[in-house]
Amino acid sequence: MKLSNTDQKIQVLEPGWTPERVIRNVINSGVQENAFYVFDIGEVYRRYKEFITLMPRVQPFYAVKCNDHQTILKLLADLGAGFDCASKGEINKILGLGVEASNIIFANPAKPASHLRHAASTGVNLMTFDNEMELTKIKALHPSAKLVLRIRCDAEVVQCNLGMKFGCDALNEAPRLIRAARFLGLDLVGISFHVGSGCGDPPVFRRAIFAASQLFDYAATVGYNFQLLDIGGGFPGNKGQSLDEIAAVVNLALDDFFGDTDVQVIAEPGRYFVASAFTLATCIHSKREVRNMDEKDSSVTHVMYYINEGVYGAFNVVIYDHFNPIAIPLKGFGGKLTPSSIWGPTCDSMDMVLENVMLPTLDVGEWFMFENMGAYTLVACTTFNGFPTSKVHIVISEEDWLLMTSELSVCEDQFVFGNSPSNLRIGLDVGDEDDKWETPLSVQSPVCRKPSLSCHVDVLDHCSAQPPSFLCDFVEVEPIN
Numbered sequence: 001m002k003l004s005n006t007d008q009k010i011q012v013l014e015p016g017w018t019p020e021r022v023i024r025n026v027i028n029s030g031v032q033e034n035a036f037y038v039f040d041i042g043e044v045y046r047r048y049k050e051f052i053t054l055m056p057r058v059q060p061f062y063a064v065k066c067n068d069h070q071t072i073l074k075l076l077a078d079l080g081a082g083f084d085c086a087s088k089g090e091i092n093k094i095l096g097l098g099v100e101a102s103n104i105i106f107a108n109p110a111k112p113a114s115h116l117r118h119a120a121s122t123g124v125n126l127m128t129f130d131n132e133m134e135l136t137k138i139k140a141l142h143p144s145a146k147l148v149l150r151i152r153c154d155a156e157v158v159q160c161n162l163g164m165k166f167g168c169d170a171l172n173e174a175p176r177l178i179r180a181a182r183f184l185g186l187d188l189v190g191i192s193f194h195v196g197s198g199c200g201d202p203p204v205f206r207r208a209i210f211a212a213s214q215l216f217d218y219a220a221t222v223g224y225n226f227q228l229l230d231i232g233g234g235f236p237g238n239k240g241q242s243l244d245e246i247a248a249v250v251n252l253a254l255d256d257f258f259g260d261t262d263v264q265v266i267a268e269p270g271r272y273f274v275a276s277a278f279t280l281a282t283c284i285h286s287k288r289e290v291r292n293m294d295e296k297d298s299s300v301t302h303v304m305y306y307i308n309e310g311v312y313g314a315f316n317v318v319i320y321d322h323f324n325p326i327a328i329p330l331k332g333f334g335g336k337l338t339p340s341s342i343w344g345p346t347c348d349s350m351d352m353v354l355e356n357v358m359l360p361t362l363d364v365g366e367w368f369m370f371e372n373m374g375a376y377t378l379v380a381c382t383t384f385n386g387f388p389t390s391k392v393h394i395v396i397s398e399e400d401w402l403l404m405t406s407e408l409s410v411c412e413d414q415f416v417f418g419n420s421p422s423n424l425r426i427g428l429d430v431g432d433e434d435d436k437w438e439t440p441l442s443v444q445s446p447v448c449r450k451p452s453l454s455c456h457v458d459v460l461d462h463c464s465a466q467p468p469s470f471l472c473d474f475v476e477v478e479p480i481n
């Protein structure tokens, strides 16, 4: 099995190495300018194992929307996971990996007609719905679909509430929809719910599983024999957050309400598998000191740092996912702390990553690290204002690599071993595509490029002086015209 369809190698890290050390090594080269992710694929592998161990009755159908990096999808497909797809595009992505259509749930309760037709033509039969209009559409476009009714049951503490958009009321609407499906002669097979993403209210799973069990009973009274319970997503994924409590609630509720049945139970975890696997490194490219306006005291009151990732890129999660990023300066927190803000690279004043945070004095060319950047980040990035999407450097610890390769037949030639500079791609931008790189001029001999003759003489004077090292050392990606 190949875990990637590009030539990018996965770096196997020697004992003691961490994503943070990889970041430091790339940065210490002095020639990396663009932000980049370090993606620990071993983390996804371990979390998959943990999920099926902690909830043995629950089969995970990974929510592709959370992070559709090919390496994640390929690994999970090989481990036997199913997939939750929200659109024709996601369905194609998963079918393209060779996954059986029966291992996909089309879990978007409101589907465009062409996507529904596509599901019918590719044999993707399992799908969710929560309203009558969807039932009529399905009757017309995919009458042999296996339907799962999505009910609403919201967590009281949650990062993203999904119930305001999807899920019918279990008491007042669900019975009517079950009867409507029966009337239309549709194959209704079960109940689903999503308690909300980033759930901080474990008991909600018991409430939702109980509500679902009541509807299993009701459906039996109108002639259905439900076979599927889909407990959705919501499992927290950041470092230090545990699945234990939710797993205990789910297992007990399944025993209590579905104990003596052979109902198939699935879940749609997204962030749990991927959030902590990605660490983002960003570089400060500009800085503004806001001073007291007082004539007698012009001290700095606030520092604004501009970095090369913002809300139009990875930090879209600040807006859409209600994520609170934690900026870790790679040089540490030593020294006097000053009220600061962190801004993205675009010209939009909305492009703010952190409004008010205490930071030590940092310079242009210094770096921040942000952990837990794997969920809903890369999938929703834009290149607004011409800023590129950060690239991904994939790593795995030797220990995880041994475990993974003892279970899966992965091609060894896609891995590089050890921490030699060439493996870290020091001096080059890290990427997941086939980048065409030439040895940067600045690496051959650190010279400052002269501006054109039309420049003002002051600029020429300035340029002949020794420039700050960070300006000299960065790699020029594009040829200068």
Ligand SMILES: Cc1ncc(COP(=O)(O)O)c(C=O)c1O
Pocket: 063, 066, 084, 107, 108, 162, 194, 196, 197, 198, 232, 233, 234, 235, 268, 269, 270, 271, 272
């Ligand atoms: C239908 C559905 N399933 C699963 C998920 C994944 O949720 P999470 O990342 O909280 O596990 C989402 C997230 O929006 C979703 O909409």
